Amino acid sequence: MIQYAAILLMMIGLYGLLTNRNVVKIIVSLNILEIGLNIFIISIGFVYDGIAPIITSTNNSSALVFVDPLPQALVLTAIVIGVGTTALGLAIVKSIYAKYKTLEIDEVEEN
Amino acid sequence: MKKLLAFIAVIGLGVLIILALDNNYQFPAFGHAYLPSRVSEHYITKGSNVDIIFGQTLNPESGPANIVTSIVVDYRSFDTLGEVTVLFISALGVSLLLGSAVTQKRLELEFKPNFMLRVGSRALFGIIIMTGVYVTLHGHLTPGGGFPGGTMIASAMLLLYLADDQFRAKIKSFKILEGVAGSLYVIIGLIGLIVGTYFLSNFLDNGVVGDLLSSGIIPIVYILIGLKVGSEISGMIDNFLTEEEVK
Numbered sequence: 443m444i445q446y447a448a449i450l451l452m453m454i455g456l457y458g459l460l461t462n463r464n465v466v467k468i469i470v471s472l473n474i475l476e477i478g479l480n481i482f483i484i485s486i487g488f489v490y491d492g493i494a495p496i497i498t499s500t501n502n503s504s505a506l507v508f509v510d511p512l513p514q515a516l517v518l519t520a521i522v523i524g525v526g527t528t529a530l531g532l533a534i535v536k537s538i539y540a541k542y543k544t545l546e547i548d549e550v551e552e553n
Numbered sequence: 554m555k556k557l558l559a560f561i562a563v564i565g566l567g568v569l570i571i572l573a574l575d576n577n578y579q580f581p582a583f584g585h586a587y588l589p590s591r592v593s594e595h596y597i598t599k600g601s602n603v604d605i606i607f608g609q610t611l612n613p614e615s616g617p618a619n620i621v622t623s624i625v626v627d628y629r630s631f632d633t634l635g636e637v638t639v640l641f642i643s644a645l646g647v648s649l650l651l652g653s654a655v656t657q658k659r660l661e662l663e664f665k666p667n668f669m670l671r672v673g674s675r676a677l678f679g680i681i682i683m684t685g686v687y688v689t690l691h692g693h694l695t696p697g698g699g700f701p702g703g704t705m706i707a708s709a710m711l712l713l714y715l716a717d718d719q720f721r722a723k724i725k726s727f728k729i730l731e732g733v734a735g736s737l738y739v740i741i742g743l744i745g746l747i748v749g750t751y752f753l754s755n756f757l758d759n760g761v762v763g764d765l766l767s768s769g770i771i772p773i774v775y776i777l778i779g780l781k782v783g784s785e786i787s788g789m790i791d792n793f794l795t796e797e798e799v800k
Contacts, residue, residue: 536793
């Protein structure tokens with residue numbers, strides 16, 4: 443049931459994406475949406491009493507109960523791509539500010 | 554009005570997702586994922602019928618003791634190559650949008666950093682770099698790897714940029730490092746295609762599970778990824794903290 447908290451986070455991000463008119467706030471909303479999605483994907487692989495999927499000297503056998511490693515690997519990819527898109531978005535924001543001296547989309551459209 | 558409409562749409566979508574997931578037999582309840590029915594079981598047992606024992610099992614199908622690493626850099630290594638390409642393209646886009654780094658001068662800070670801040674940030678810089686290199690080197694044994702390690706190295710560069718108003722990294726050597734690391738990743742993959750059977754196949758000996766020098770090409774590839782990610786994000790930081798020279 444705790445997975446629905448992640449869906450709530452996703453919906454908060456989507457609401458921010460739909461209503462905000464400030465470019466930086468749009469990017470922050472996109473990041474919140476992405477974090478919610480990442481938490482949701484990780485939560486799919488959780489197992490009660492499962493340990494982190496690493497064979498170490500104390501947990502030294504693959505016969506132990508591990509949590510699912512595949513969602514974690516997929517989220518690792520998603521995080522890196524999220525960093526890339528955020529950097530690209532912020533670069534676009536920087537050039538918008540350099541040209542129009544504002545971050546509000548409404549004021550950009552007037553010019 | 555627009556906000557109300559957005560609110561209703563978002564609530565509707567959320568309720569729809571929860572209704573679709575609730576009591577769905579394909580979607581396990583939280584904490585009750587049944588791994589033997591999933592493909593992850595193969596990744597954990599490394600495809601063998603015998604248990605993998607830390608420090609004993611010799612030459613398994615995939616070397617790393619960290620199973621997430623064995624997925625990211627061994628089973629799905631081609632996927633990771635694409636991921637690194639995405640990061641490269643976004644770094645390219647940032648430097649295209651913000652102008653070339655060579656002709657620009659760095660952004661001035663609002664304050665004058667004093668002696669203590671400058672020396673303290675230099676001392677911290679070494680520790681952060683060391684942690685980043687450690688995390689990268691042990692990516693196949695402990696949590697971490699090339700992506701977090703590279704980001705730590707880049708965060709050390711960010712610290713120097715923020716704490717010193719004169720500092721400017723040698724951005725050209727970062728670009729060269731990035732290109733060399735990316736090309737070497739592809740070349741290692743091609744060697745795997747020639748020596749082994751498929752692109753990015755592990756052509757070195759896997760060794761004993763849990764040793765530092767084990768699991769063949771995976772530590773090498775992860776170090777290359779760490780160097781590439783670190784130099785790429787440092788380049789992005791430099792792009793954001795420089796500006797056109799006002800004449």
